Amino acid sequence: MIDNLIERMLKGDKKATARLITLVENDEEKAREIVKKIYKYTGKAYIIGITGPPGSGKSTLLDKLIKQARNEGLIVGVIAIDPTSPFTGGALLGDRIRMQRHSTDPGVFIRSMATRGSLGGLAKATNDAIKVLDAYGCDVIFVETVGVGQIEVDIVKTADTVVLVTVPGLGDDIQAIKAGLMEIADIFVINKADKEGADATFFELNLLLDLEKEKWERRGWRPPIVETVAVTMKGIKDLWEAIKRHRKFLEESGEIKKKKKFRAEEEVKTIVSDSVARKISEKLKDKELSKLIDKIVKREIDPYSAAEVVLEETLGVKI
Known part of the structure; x- marks a missing residue:
C-alpha cells in the first residue's frame, strides 16, 4: 500500500499525499518506512516558519503570502498546527477555513495538524509531513505554529526562515520576545499596524535589535521589521521580498548549509x-x-x- 501511495504522490496525486501525511501522523512505524523510501526525493523545498502569539493574525498573513508565492508560479505547501484539547484530545483544525479560497488551487496543498500535547508550538509529526510535501514537489512550505508564546522555539529546528508576528498593544508580547523568541526570528512583522501603538512597538523592537548590534553584524543579517495590515494586503509584498532577501543571504553566505546540518543533527x-x-x-x-x-x-x-x-x-x- 505504501509503495503505491508514494508512486502516486510522486506523480502529483493530492489524495495519496494526504493519505501519506495521515500515516506519518498516526503510525510511527509506517512513518519510519515512508521517510526512508521518500528521503531521496526531498531537500528541494524552502521552509518558512510563521510564529507568534495567538491573535496576531498569523493565518490571515499566511493566506496573503500564499497568494504572493502563487503569483510567482511556486507550488505551495502549508502545515498549520492547531492546539489539542487536553480534555477530548481533539483539535479545531480551523486554519483551512481561513485559507479556503486556496483549497481548489491545484498548486496549493494545505494540511492542519494537531499538536497532540507536543510543546514548542509544533506537532511531533511536522518534520515527516514536511518531507512528504517536499517529495510531492512543493517549492515553498509554510509552517504555521500553534502560537503559544515563549515555547515556540522549536520552529528554528524546522524552518529556513522564521517570521515572528506580533501586534501593537501586547506588552507581554514584547516580554516574550525578550525571553527567547528574539534569538530565533529572521524577520519581525508588526501586523495590524494600523492600530494604536504600532509606532511604539516598532520603536521597542528596533531598540531590542540595537542592543544586539554586534551579534547581527557577526551574522551578516539584521532582522528587518516589516509593518503589515494583512486584511488590506498592506506590507505583504514587502514581507515577501524580505523573505526572499533572507533566502538569498542564506544561500550566498553558506548559512543555509549550516542550518540544514543543525536541523539534521537535532532530528x-x-x-x-x-x-x-x-x-x-x-x-x-x-x-x-x-x-x-x-x-x-x-x-x-x-x-x-x-x-x-x-x-x-x-x-x-x-x-
Whole structure:
C-alpha cells in the first residue's frame, strides 16, 4: 500500500499525499518506512516558519503570502498546527477555513495538524509531513505554529526562515520576545499596524535589535521589521521580498548549509531520544518501575541513581 501511495504522490496525486501525511501522523512505524523510501526525493523545498502569539493574525498573513508565492508560479505547501484539547484530545483544525479560497488551487496543498500535547508550538509529526510535501514537489512550505508564546522555539529546528508576528498593544508580547523568541526570528512583522501603538512597538523592537548590534553584524543579517495590515494586503509584498532577501543571504553566505546540518543533527537526536524512551517503556514492567518510584519517594534512592538503574537494566547502558 505504501509503495503505491508514494508512486502516486510522486506523480502529483493530492489524495495519496494526504493519505501519506495521515500515516506519518498516526503510525510511527509506517512513518519510519515512508521517510526512508521518500528521503531521496526531498531537500528541494524552502521552509518558512510563521510564529507568534495567538491573535496576531498569523493565518490571515499566511493566506496573503500564499497568494504572493502563487503569483510567482511556486507550488505551495502549508502545515498549520492547531492546539489539542487536553480534555477530548481533539483539535479545531480551523486554519483551512481561513485559507479556503486556496483549497481548489491545484498548486496549493494545505494540511492542519494537531499538536497532540507536543510543546514548542509544533506537532511531533511536522518534520515527516514536511518531507512528504517536499517529495510531492512543493517549492515553498509554510509552517504555521500553534502560537503559544515563549515555547515556540522549536520552529528554528524546522524552518529556513522564521517570521515572528506580533501586534501593537501586547506588552507581554514584547516580554516574550525578550525571553527567547528574539534569538530565533529572521524577520519581525508588526501586523495590524494600523492600530494604536504600532509606532511604539516598532520603536521597542528596533531598540531590542540595537542592543544586539554586534551579534547581527557577526551574522551578516539584521532582522528587518516589516509593518503589515494583512486584511488590506498592506506590507505583504514587502514581507515577501524580505523573505526572499533572507533566502538569498542564506544561500550566498553558506548559512543555509549550516542550518540544514543543525536541523539534521537535532532530528537525529530527537529520533534517538524517542526510540530509547520507547524501548525502555517496552522493557520495563510497570510493577518494577512502580517499586523504583516508591523508593524515590521514601528517599531510599535518588532520581539520578534510579535513572542509572533503569538504563542499565533495560539497555545495558551505564552513565
